[in-house]
Amino acid sequence: MQPVFGRSAWPIHSRVTAEMIQIQSEQPLTVLTSAVVGGGLATATMILNRHVESSYCPPDPEAEIQDWLQAKGLSRCQTVVLLTAAHVDEGGYRRVESEYFRLAVWATAGVGNAARAGLDGPVYLQEMPGTINLILLIDGRMTIPAMVNSIITATEAKAAALQDLCVTDPQGNIATGTSTDAIVVASTQEWVGSYLHSYAGVASPLGRSIGQAVYQAVREAVENERRRRQGGE
Structure with missing residues (x-):
């Protein structure tokens, strides 16, 4: 585990393996997230972005995740878990430190099910593993509306990155995301x-730094995925 920031309100560490991105905080973080486990507005000391196979489709994802946490010896309390079929060890990462805040952004991306919001397309009764997952960690004091605002800014930046990379849906329309994206915003x-x-x-x-960091991290993650596909892996 490596420190996320050179200095922060309290120790926060992270590590990236082929199996997961793990962020561990010694004190509870305030989180706003669409995660399968730990979702909503809550507190968390651990945030995980877990790699699963593209065929992952248990009848009860939350129960499967709880069993997985127990098998790994990880706490099931105050833990947020994202799922993705993307290779989490080939994602994008950016860090920004200023006199007003410290920010870290992790992005993982697979765009095989790219989609454009606002157009007609398939719908699913059960969520599949998220394919563009974003984790925003902010050392700073924020209002809850500002946390919501950060999700808007991050989503706009993600869409801009996909546009500039010419990522398209199956009909050839420029994508704004995928059909199963997820996000975590966490603040000290x-x-x-x-x-x-x-x-x-x-x-x-x-917000300016969030937009820039998310844009760059998403670009890096998508470009890494493209290189993997071109290499036939």
Whole structure:
């Protein structure tokens, strides 16, 4: 496990393996997430982005994840778990440190089921493993509306990256994401530079950095996936 930031409100460490991205915090983080386990507005000391096979489809994903956590000796309490069929050890990563906040972004991407929001397409009664997963870790104090705003900014940046990379859906339309994306926004809620982040739009200090970091991390993750496919792996 490596420290995420050079300095932070308290120790936060991470590691990346072929099986998962693991982020561990010594104190609870405030999280807003669409995760299968630990989803919603909650607190968490561990965030995981777990690699699963593309055929993964248990009848009860939450129960399967709880069993997996137990088998790995990982806590099931205050834990957030994302799922993806993408290779998590080939994702994108960016870190930004300023006088007002510290930010780390992890992105994993597989665009085999790329989709464009607003168009007609297939629907599924059961979610499949997310294929563009984003984790935003912020050392700074944020309002809950700002956390929601950061999801908007991150989603816009993701869509911009896919557009610039000419990622398309099966009908040839420029994709805005995939049909199963997920996100985690986690904040220490500690003061950095005595600044409260009430906004996270692209014109705010935090939002600008979120947009840039997510854009770059998603580009890196998609480009890594393309190289893997071109190599026949």
